[in-house]
Amino acid sequence: MTILFSCKEPKVDNKQSQPTTIVQKVNKDSLLKKLNENINFYGDSLFANKSFLIKELVYSYQADTCGIIAYEDTTLKEGFEGFKTIGDINGDKIPDTIFVMPPFNYCDDGDSYYFFDPALPRLYTDSYCCHPDNLFPIGDIDEDGITEICIFYSSCVSRFKSLIAFSLKNNTWTQIGRCTFDVDFMKPDKENRVRKTGKGKFEMLEIVDRKENKEWKQFSF
Template structure:
C-alpha cells in the first residue's frame, strides 16, 4: 500500500512540475546574443551591400543600416524602395538656420508593453535631430507635418497622423522634442475618416506661445448622421 501511494504522489509531482514549466511567461527582453541574432536575420549581407551602394538613400539612413544597435528591415526596404527613396523638406527643425529634410526607414522596434514590432522611423537629414519612431508600417511622408515652434524654444513641433491601416478612426498626435534627444507625445485627438475636411494637417495649430488647439470631428448622432466639431485649446507646460 505504501508503494502504491508513493507512486501516485510521484506521478502527481511530475505532472505539477511539467505544467508549471509550460505556464512560465516568456521573457521578451532581448539579451545581447538575441539582438545579434535578430540583426543577422533582418540584415542579410547581400541586401545590406546593395542598399549601401544605392544613391537613392540618405547617408544617415545608410549609417543606421550599418549601426549594430538599429534593426533596419532591409528586405522590406528593398521591396518598397520607390516609397522609401522619397524625401520631404520640413524646414529648419532645430533653429540652426539650415533647411532639414526627412526620409522614411522601416525598422524593427522593441517596447516592454508589446515586444518586437515592425514600424517606421522618420529619419532627418541632420544627425543631431533624433528620428521619430512609430509602431506601424502604414505611414508615408505626408503623415508628418510641421506645426511651428509652439513653445518658442528654437525647435519646431510636429503633428503626426497615426493609422493602423484598417480602422476608420485614426489619431492625430502632437510631438515635441524633449531635451533634443527624444520626440515625445504632448497631446492627441481622434480623426474620423468619415469627416476628412478640413485636412488633418490643419487640425493642430499654434495660437500663441505655449498655446495650441486641436480640432476633432466625429459622429454626434448616428440616426441623422450629424457631426460634432470639438475644438480644444491646450497649454504646453513649461
C-alpha cells in the same frame, strides 16, 4: 535569411498592413551582411550615394539584443515613397527633410520617420502605415527655438485615425497632444487642424460624427 515583407499603402489606410516575417535558420554574421547590403542599397539606389548617412541612422537604433531584420531589395524599393522637406525644425537655418524606413530589428514593431540631419532623432511609431506626407510642422509652440511636429497616425484599420503632436525634449520626440481623426471628414486638411493659442498652448480640431460637430481640444506643455 530573415526577410520582412511590407506593403505600400495609400496615405489613408483602411486595411491591415502588418508585414509578414519569414524566419529561417541563419547565423548572425549572415544577417549582418544582409543588413549592410540593405544599407548600401538604400544609400546607393534610393538616396543618391548616401550610404554613410543611412548606416549612421540605422545603427544608432540597432541594439545588439534585438536581433536583425533584413529585406529583399525589391521590398525596400516598393515600400520607399521618397522624401519630404518640412522646413527648418531645429533652428539651424537649413530646411529639414524626412523619409520613412521600416524596422531593422525585432524590438521595433513599426515604421519610423527619419531626418536627413542626424542631430534630429527619429520618430518611432508602432504602425506599418507611415508615409512622408503624414508628418508636418506645427510651429514653435513653446518658443524654445525648436519647431513642434505632428503626424497623421494610422493603425492601418478602421476609419478612425489620430493626429499626434510631438515636441523635442531631451533629444526625444515627446507626445504633447492627440485627437481622433475620422477619415469620413477629410476637410479641413490635417495641417489646418492644429493651431497655437499661446506660449506652450495649442488646440487640435476633432470631427467625429456625421453632424460634423467640431471640437477644438486644448493642450499645454
